[in-house]
Amino acid sequence: MAFETGKNLTSKKLYHILKKDIIQLHLEPGLSISEKGISEKFNISRTPVREAFLLLSQEGLLDIYPQKGTFVSLIDLNAVEEARFLREHMERAVVRLACKHFPEEKIIELEMNLKMQKLYIKNEDPIKVFKLDEEFHKTIFEGCNKARTWNTICQVEVDFQRIRMLTLSSNLKVDDVYFQHKIIVDAIKNEKPDEADKAMKNHLIKVNYDLNDIKKRYPGYFK
Numbered sequence: 001m002a003f004e005t006g007k008n009l010t011s012k013k014l015y016h017i018l019k020k021d022i023i024q025l026h027l028e029p030g031l032s033i034s035e036k037g038i039s040e041k042f043n044i045s046r047t048p049v050r051e052a053f054l055l056l057s058q059e060g061l062l063d064i065y066p067q068k069g070t071f072v073s074l075i076d077l078n079a080v081e082e083a084r085f086l087r088e089h090m091e092r093a094v095v096r097l098a099c100k101h102f103p104e105e106k107i108i109e110l111e112m113n114l115k116m117q118k119l120y121i122k123n124e125d126p127i128k129v130f131k132l133d134e135e136f137h138k139t140i141f142e143g144c145n146k147a148r149t150w151n152t153i154c155q156v157e158v159d160f161q162r163i164r165m166l167t168l169s170s171n172l173k174v175d176d177v178y179f180q181h182k183i184i185v186d187a188i189k190n191e192k193p194d195e196a197d198k199a200m201k202n203h204l205i206k207v208n209y210d211l212n213d214i215k216k217r218y219p220g221y222f223k
Contacts, residue, residue, distance in 0.1 A: 009044050011051035018052060022061050022072055023161045024127055025169065029221040031072045033062075061158060074223045075159050080207070083160035087153055088204040091137065095184060095200045097144045099193040106143035110136065110185045117178050126168035129177070133164065136181055140188075160207070167210045170217060176206065 018038075021027045035049045042049075053070060056062040060079070064070045113136045120128040141150035168174055180203040187196035215222060 009042055009048065011048035011055070014038075014042065014044070014048055015052040015055045018056060019059070019061060019158075022056070023158060023165060024130070025162065025165050027072050029072055029074045029162070029218075032069050033072065034070060059158060075162055075221055076223050077159075077211070079156075079159040080163050080211075083153075083157035084204060084207050086156065087137075087160070088201060090149060090153060091140070091204065092197050092200050094141055094144050094146055094149070095188065095196040096193040097146075098140055098188045099191045099196050102143045102188050106139055107185070107189060109139050110181075110188070113139065114178065114182055114185060117181065121174055121178055126165065126174075129168050129174065130161075130165050133168075133177060133181075134161075140184075163207060163211070163214065166214050166218060166221070167207070170214065177203075180206075 018027065027033065035046045035053065038049045038052075039046045053062055053064060057064050060076070061073055062070055063073050113132055117129060117132045117136070120132065138147075138150050141147055168177075180199055183199040184196055184203070187193070187199060
């Protein structure tokens with residue numbers, strides 16, 4: 001995987017790179033990482049690494065123990081449920097708004113997203129499916145002029161995102177994700193808020209059903 005290195009790599013850029021790697025599980029929960037190792041990998045001094053580590057620890061993605069080391073945080077199931085709860089209630093409200101009025105260009109974006117989801121599910125590319133899944137939901141918020149609400153959700157859902165990534169990587173009924181999204185798009189197009197609400201609720205509570213399988217497959221990933 002290509003990445004930026006050297007003096008042009010700021011602590012903020014490094015923070016975003018490492019955060020992405022943690023969410024996409026390139027850096028697995030419980031993994032030990034060091035300032036020295038990261039600074040050598042990216043050919044930068046330890047100062048921006050230390051600053052990036054601090055930002056990640058403030059978000060709960062790194063656990064820093066003096067004299068012991070720095071570790072990618074284990075997944076907190078309480079945080080997962082809180083994020084799922086927030087998303088369920090916000091997204092059900094927003095999808096109802098979408099059924100009242102939704103821009104045609106955003107409908108086209110959702111339909112194109114579905115086509116790409118189908119392609120990458122067939123190609124068994126969980127990272128691209130994950131990105132499209134997030135983009136799908138973001139597009140609905142944007143179409144309802146609620147982009148800032150979506151950004152707020154994103155600030156508290158990092159553990160929820162890691163669970164989604166684990167689910168998609170494990171291929172747990174990944175086709176269901178596509179079909180649930182399709183039902184949501186059809187409900188928006190046909191202005192059927194009750195159907196959209198029900199489909200969104202079923203889509204987001206699915207995480208709870210997937211958790212048992214995920215915990216069995218990756219028992220060392222959780223607090």
